[in-house]
Structure formats: C-alpha cells, structure tokens
Amino acid sequence: MNVVALFGTRLVHRVPCIVGVSRKLCDYSSDGDAMMDNGFQLIEEPLKMTWGDSGPDSRSEFEIHIESRWCERQQGRFQAERVIEVLMQDGPGVDSIAALTELHLKVSWILVREVLVGILRTINPDNKARWAKLGYKFFLWSGQQENYRHSSSSYNLIMKIFADCDEFMAMWRLVDEMTENGFPTTARTFNILICTCGEAGLARRVVERFIQSKTFNYRPFKHSYNAIICSLLGVRHYRLIDWVHQKMLGQGLYPDVLTYNVIMCAKYRLGELGQVWRMVDDMVRNGFSPDFHTYNIILHVLGKANRPIAAHKLLIHMKEEGIDPCVLHYTTLMDGLSRAGNLQACEWFLDEMKKNGCLPDVVCYTVIITSYVVAGEFEKAQAIFDDMTAKGQLPNAFTYNSMIRGYCMAGNYKVAISMLKEMESKGCSPNFLVYRTLVSNLRNAGKLREARGIIKQMVEKGRYGHLARKIRWNWQS
Template sequence: MNSVALFGARIVNKFTCFLVISRKFCDHSGHVGEVHDGLNCIEESLTKEWESSDFDSATVEKPGFYDHECSEGHFSVRRIFVDNVKFDAGRILEILQRDGPGFDAKLALSESGIRVSGILVREVLLGILRNVDYANKTRCAKLGYKFFVWSGQQENFRHTANTYHLIMKIFAECEEFKAMWRLVDEMIENGFPTTARTFNILICTCGEAGLARKVVERFIKSKTFNYRPFKHSYNAVLYSLLAIKQYRLIEWVYQQMSDEGHPPDILTYNIIMCAKYRLGKLEQFHRLLDEMGRSGFSPDLHTYNILLHVLGKGDKPLAALNLLNHMKEVGFDPRVLHFTTLMDGLSRAGNLEACQYFFDEMINRGCMPDVVCYTVMITSYIVAEEFEKAQGLFDEMIVKGQLPNVFTYNIMIRGFCMAGKFDKARSMLKEMESRGCNPNFLVYNTLVSYLRNAGKLSEAHEVIRHMVEKGKYAHLVSKFRRYRRC
C-alpha cells in the first residue's frame, strides 16, 4: 500500500493517528528555509474578527429604547436618533475644520448647543480618523485631541475606554507616538484597565518603531491588563503579534507563557504553528501538531487551513484531498477559504493542474469562488503564462458578480505586460478606476516598471503624470525619479 493510500485508510481513525500521518505528508524539507506569503490568508482569517472590531465588546451600546418602532411613519426612533447624531457630528467636524487664527473652535463648540454623548464623541473621532492622510496628519492629531479634551470637560459626560482607544488610533495614524503613550498613562490614572484592544493599537504602532519587545514586556507584567475575551493575556498578545507578523517575538512570548505555567489552547497552538512555519522551523511545527493532539485538542477550521497550506505548498494534492474528505467526515464542511488556501499553496509549488482540479472540486461541492479565490486562480494562470485562460476567468468572475479588487487588477496588468500588450495594461488601469477601484502604489509601480524595462519611457512618464494628477502617493513619487532621468 503506498503512502497516499495509507493516509486515506487511517485518516478516519483517532486524531493522534491523524497527526502522525499528516506530519508525514506535510514534510517537505526542500522548503525549510522559505517564508511563504501564501500563509497571509490564514493569518488574516485568524485576526480578521479582531482587526475589524474597533471597540471593546464590553462597552458597545446594548439595544434598548431606541430599537422600538415609532407609532407613526416608517422610521424607528433609533434611526431618527442616529441621524441626529450624525448631523451633530457633521456640525462639529465643520467647526473643527475652521479652527485657527481668529477662530476659537472650543468656544464655538461650547456655543453650538450640541449635547455631548458617547455615540456623538465616537462619530466625531471616527470622522477625524477617516480623514487622516499624509498631508494633514499633524492637523488631524491636534483637532482630534482638542475635541477629545473639550468633550471630556462637558457636564454629565465621561470618556470611556472606547473613546480613549479612538483618539489613540488617531495619534497612531498621525505618528504622534509620544502623545499616544501619554494617553495610555492618563487612561490608567483615570481608572480604565488597559485591555487587549489597547495592546493591539500600541503593538501595531510600535512594531514598526522597533519598540515591540518593550511593549510586550510592559503588558505581560501589567496587573491592569484586562484580557477579555481571551483565555489569558498571552493569547491577546500573541493574537496582535500575528497581525503584524512579529514571528520571533511570538516565539519569545510563548516561551514566557510556558515558563509561567499557562497551558496553551487551540488558539495558542494555531498562532504558534503559523509562526514556526513562517520561520521555516518545520520540525518544531510538527512537534506542536503532535503535542496539540496529546493535549486533547482537536483541530478547528483554522488548524485545517494551516495544514492545507502546508500540503499545498509541499505539492501533496492527494493528501490534501484526503484531508478535505476527513474534514467533511468529522463535521467540518470545507469553505472557500480552505480551497483557496490549498490552491494558493499548490500554485506556489507550480502545480497548475492540481489548482484547476480543486477549483472545479470546490464548485462541485457547492462552494462558490469569491474574489480572493478567483484572484489566486488568475495568478496561477498568469505565472504559467496562460494569459487567455486568465482573461477568461477574469471575465467570468465579473459575469458572476464578483468585482475584481486591486490585487486582481494588478495581476491582470502584470499579465498584459508580460505578454507585451501594454495598451491593454494601460486600458486595464483606466477600467479599474472607472469601476471605482482605486489603484494603489503597487499597481502604478508594476505598470511603470514593465514599461521602463520595455524601453517605453514616454509611456512610463505618462503613467507617473497620471498618478500625480490624480493626487495619488505624491510623497512616493521620488521613487520614480530614476525613470524621469532615463
């Protein structure tokens, strides 16, 4: 019996047996030293819910009086209340914009007659946060803090942890790091425990500034660190570190966690396995997989996703198919995310045939591909220089209502450039803008680089001019100066 058949025969046995066999099939020592970008979708799926939440669950408004329907008209009382809040927030933002010599915004706010509430403060701070860009960040930070101080001085209002976190995020976006840290100290002095959300804001900022280790040490030692909804503060720390790809720091935190006698749970194992795989430490990855089984933890959807990536990147399509079937047997219906993860790994391994098989298999199982899945398959075709198939799939996704995102357009532009169809590549840039998909710097860089390498310098300069005229990435145009000198 060959190894694949052995895997299939035993995969329905106890989880410990599954671990041993999956370890055998996950082994692909030829890629030990690599760090694989294909793991991004797994990490994003682990952190998506956390990243999309701007507020602590304990302080989000609960449904109440405003949910009841009004006896007259078609609008609920809550809807009218929210509309009024948004109107008042708009008035406040207009007043703040006028702040400057000859106009006292604080005085104007006090004379406006607007009643301050938690939801109003939240709406105003979110409005400022949305408007932060490279050119106005210093002013946004000043206006945000001015409103924060003014609102905190109003009668019958007291800032919450949420409002502290929002002004901290404004400071983080505006790169006012010292001011952000002063807010943390003020928050603690005012009786608010630092939470997992506080840590997440700080670590995502300080990770770039090289202060991540100090931030982690401070929070681990802090007795005021409220780790809801996590089992313990270490998971909250690990969760945030994964979002900013601090894999070596994840290892260090896990060691501290073990030294203090805190047992890992399934979330811990998933995060640590991602980190070990990213660092190319496959032996340790497999040991963690074995340990998880011995500790009585069954794999969850994230664990299966990690394993499918490993099998895909290791070019083990038959083992991956057995794993998908095993998931179904134990009550986990594979989702689009699982197939996408697998196809991404297989694509990176150069197995386009297997990618096509699992794309069809996914649809046969009732999973409809989303924009990420289509983009993975289109990328596979373009890497294989099968440009017509890529174009066909691109057209198909639009017909089926899946609008291409910036990554889809970027790979299509790259494909046209690879095929020497520069007019179509430039047309694709215009198309994405007409569909409301704003090109990012990567898209412009792709097109300009290929045009320059093909000797089409005037066309490259035209794309740069277009970027500047659109007001895009003016602070990054210096990166293109070498094209202008050609």
C-alpha cells in the first residue's frame, strides 16, 4: 500500500486529543510525564507588568490570589492530617464523629478532598475493610456540615475508596445516590466503575448504563461515546471499544478524529492491522485529516510490520503536511521495528532522528536498550546506556529493569543486584517490575539466598510488601 497516497494534500491539524494514547504504544514507558516548559513565564510576566515602576514591594491582585490559594491548600492538608488521626482512633468506646465535631473545622471541598485522598494512600490489603467504613463515616459526617455540599468529585473519591476496598455493592449504591441527589456522573465516574467491574464481567452493562444515562456529564469530550471509548482504551477493553463504535453508528453519530484514533489504537492492540488501514481509508474518505496521534499509530503499525521504507516515506510526508516528526514519532517507530526484530533499521532511524535535530529522551533510550537486551546484544545495550547517562539523561525504572535483565542474561548477578542501590542513589525508586525481574532471574539461576535477600529488602523498606509475600508464596508452592 502506498502510505503517502492515503492522505492526499490535506493540511493536517494538530488536534490535542487522546491524552496518553500515543505514549501508551511504547510498553516501556509507564506514567512518565512528557517534557514540558516550566511555565514560570505565565506567572512572572503578569507580575512584571503589574509592578511597573512601583517597586518590588508592590503586590498585584494576581500574586495575592496565588498566595491565598496556596495558604488555603496548606491549611486543608494540615487539617486533613488531624481528621485522619481522629478516624484512626475509631473503635469500641471511641466516638470518632463526636471527636470530629470537637475539632471545629470549617468543612470545605479542599478539606474533604485531602482527607479522602489521604485515605486512598493509606489503603492496603490488610486494612481495606476498616478504611472503607471510616471513609464513608467521614463522607456522611462532612455532608451534614453547615455551608458544605458534596459534589460529583467527592462522590467519585469515595467511590474510588470503595472500589479499592472491594466494596462493590456499596460503590453501586453511591452511584444511585449520586444521581438521585441530582449530581451528574462524569467521565471519572465511568472510569472508576469500568476499572472495577471489567474484571467481574460487568463491563458491557456499565457501558450500556452510561450510554442510556441522561445525567452523564462527558465533558470535555464531544459526545458520551468518545468519553466511554477513551476510558475503555485506558483499561484495555479493546473488543468493547468496537462494540461501542457500532452502537454509536446505530445512533446516527459519526466518528471524529479522536474516535478514529482510539479505534485504530484498539485494532492495533488486537493485532488486526488490516482493520487499521481500513479505518485510515474511512477517515480520509469522510473528510478528516490525520493528526499528530494518527501518524504516531500508523508509524507503530508500519514498524511492527517491518516496513521501514514506507515509514520513511510517511515521515517525509508528515513534514510536507506541516507536522515535524518529533522524538515520540521516532520512538514509536523504533519500538515497532524492534518488535519485528529489525535492529538495523532501528539504528538507522536513531541516526536520522539526531540529524533532524530530535534528541533522544529517556523513553527512546529505553526502547533501544531493551531491543538490544532482548536480541542478546548486551554490549550494545551497555554502550547506549553509557551514552545516555553521559548526555545527562537520567534512567527511569524501566531503563534499569532492562539493564538488570541484561546483566542477569550475561551471568553478572552481582552487578545486577548493585543496580538497585544505584537506582536509589540517583533518586529512582525500584518498582515492582524491577524487583520481580531480579528475583525471578536469581531464582532461575539457583541463587536462592540472594533472591530471598531481595524479597526481604522489599518487605523491610515497605515496598510492595503484599506482592513480595505473593512472590514468596508462588515460589514455595
């Protein structure tokens, strides 16, 4: 297929859609924030204009407002800590509700949010039943206080607490209470429910309820179907996305660029590459121009299909249409090519990216390093890792995970273990994937003492304690 011919000469608009869809194509990145300006100019410039010649001691209304908001949030956090301390003392003979009233707090949305978020951070498998009860007790108490009324956001937070505590019936009762009290359900509400009920096989029922709902506030999306499919993409319900798409067409609604991008991403994840091309054809035929994210999806498809020449032509076409390929596009392409086993093409596009003024970021380096490790070329992976650190790029947990895996494959277990300390010395906390990779490789190599030491370290540092016990249980069984 001539990829360039698909798009004609239409001007491609940069539409900021699908938050995180493009980055999710690279499995090696996880919750990594994109590079952004620090935004200080947005604050400094208005202040400079306001000060003028009045001297540095003058303060604008803007500055006073910012300081007031900051003080309000700090006070809310301090009061939330006091509330949580009172709730933790709840038990036989202790009236926590009376103790909360005696604090004489002014209940506000900030206070309620800080308390509920604090409870979410405290929940673990050993205390979830207790915190579900205490969280709801605080929710009821705060809703009865003068000059305060719960909002959709506070309902969503207590629903999230019930979800994390496996209190599914209570969660659904809250949804009914929320709608009965006149609060709209939001995209966040749907996301909480679909994440919880998807595993229980209730996902389609949740979707149907929200499609039929008259109180679903799906903003900022154009319509409810886009809000639903974006949430489904986040929880990997790819088959259900296609079902929602058919429902959408049955209602007489037609896809926009965001809809097409989500559906193409779902088709790609399902391995239905032919369907991706059909969606591209349908998109262009209906008068929509591919955007930044569309090109990113197509580049990954071309990479995984091992079509570097077509990908190169597409990159040229993007420039002609006014979109300069960035590090994300090149990284996505190299990720696909590496999965197809074409490391030579990966190296060529890495050089091409640098020639075009795109500097590799941590995700790009991690993709290349992982590709070499998977291919058994650890010396090249080590060279890329050294080049990365020499140029000031700080490795993330996934970079270290690939390097640890590489050291284990090379039989250098001592260095692999030492990388845990190196990570922490550079401010990068090991995630569960790193621990699991190291423990698994040590166990398979017969180094049981070292593996037990890593599990002990996880427990002692309070990291993934319940998962550490699960690893140990699976190991012993």
